[in-house]
Amino acid sequence: MKPTIRNRAAALGIATVAGLTGVGLATGPAMAADASGADSSSQSAASNIDTQSVYYPTNTVKYADELVRAWGQGATDRVEAFASPQVAEELADHGDDNVTHWDRVGAEGAAGTTYVDYENTVTGEKMSLGLPTEAVSDPDSEWGTPNGVHKVQFED
Helix, strand or coil: CCHHHHHHHHHHHHHHHHHHHHHHHHCCHHHCCCHHHCCHHHCCCCCCCCCCCCCCCCCHHHHHHHHHHHHHHCCHHHHHHHECHHHHHHHHHHCCCCCCCEEEEEEEEECCEEEEEEEECCCCCEEEEEEEHHHHHCCCCCCCCCCCECEEEEEC
16 A cells, blocks of 8 residues: 555544544533543643533423422533522422422523423422523523523422
């Protein structure tokens, strides 16, 4: 094989591997391999950084649903990722009796905020979550994506 053809074949092979690696990284944490068996030379320089990322939907209703799911699963870290500190505290203080029984019953927007409403199928209690519509809907917004749920209100 001529050196030119060999160099091009090698370059194509490297590009293919790099492309497949890029696809694996672009698909998110569900496709990421467990790094525990990886060579230490491939580890990040900042090994104390959590490699598991949080998925933040850009649809406000789905964003609120993710918070309710996290709360129902007792996933405190995820609740704190989706809610402001005040909302996370209010949810924790509310307790977790029947926390898995919230059904979304509606959503509406007013004055730049989307309100997503839920009803507890066991107790009949209602809950409304408020999110800044534009900030959550804009994936490039540095301040809006995490901790987007800034208001929670319970009603018997």
